[in-house]
Amino acid sequence: MVNYYEVLEVHYEVSTDDLKRSFRTLIKKYHPDIHGQNKLWAESKTKTIIQAYKTLSDSTSRKHYDRQYRHLLHTNSKQKPRKRTETAASSEDAIQEHVRIIFTDLLNGNIHHATNNYEHLLKNYAGIDFCIYLNKRDYIDCKFLLAEAFEKLERYDTAINLYELILERGKSDTHRSHLLHEIKERMRNIYCRNLARNAPPEKALSYYEKVLRLNLYKNENAFIYKKIAECYLKLKEYEDALQHLTLALTLKPNLQGAQKLKTKLKQHISNFAI
DSSP states (O other): OOOHHHHTTOOTTOOHHHHHHHHHHHHHHTOGGGOGGGHHHHHHHHHHHHHHHHHHHSHHHHHHHHHHHHHHHHHHHHHSOOSOTTHHHHHHHHHHHHHHHHHHHHHTTOHHHHHHHHHHHHHHSTTOOGGGTSOHHHHHHHHHHHHHHHHHTTOHHHHHHHHHHHHHHHTTOGGGHHHHHHHHHHHHHIIIIIIITTSOHHHHHHHHHHHHTTOOOHHHHHHHHHHHHHHHHHTTOHHHHHHHHHHHHHHOTTOTTHHHHHHHHHTTOTTOOO
């Protein structure tokens, strides 16, 4: 049975919106027209991606798939030779110890050892959920430290996925709102400083749109709208650039750098007025 979560490169708790974004990214990445001699492979890959998305994007079929997949894992484990009944329990103990070692390494700043162990654990135990082996507070702290570690190692996609998971798990925890705000700021910085800055304008737009979905403060959103306007200007889509610059100035009339953008847009829009 194919692991559709792995096919779509998402966590099994992925939201519908993130599932759709990942699907669109992968469809573009594996489109047969851009793979030349590997066109047949790309077509097969694309079909699998489409099937995975169709299954997981529908809540009913996703629940059915999850039940089937859990049943398969359970059946496979029963078919293995039984040396002794303590095997399952000892395996659970080993996983818990492994999780604790990862958490301890993170607390002590041993990020290379921790991230290597983390990826090794995920490889051996697909779909493992740390919340089973840690209390809620330690779980959030462990995931946060993991995200921070991957960010330091410039593994930004992995860091973002972990930060998003914490936001989803912690959104009902009013006692840790300061942590959730810090995570949003870190995600904003990754998108703006590490990913969008050196990306082509088409890709940068997708990063800035993700920042807007974080629902940050008004001044921060004004800055993002200005950056989006700059992207559209580079793409020579002047009306879209004007629209987003207008949104930016609505939020912050004295926005730094806006005048320079106005001057450039006046050269391309005859009835320019802002």
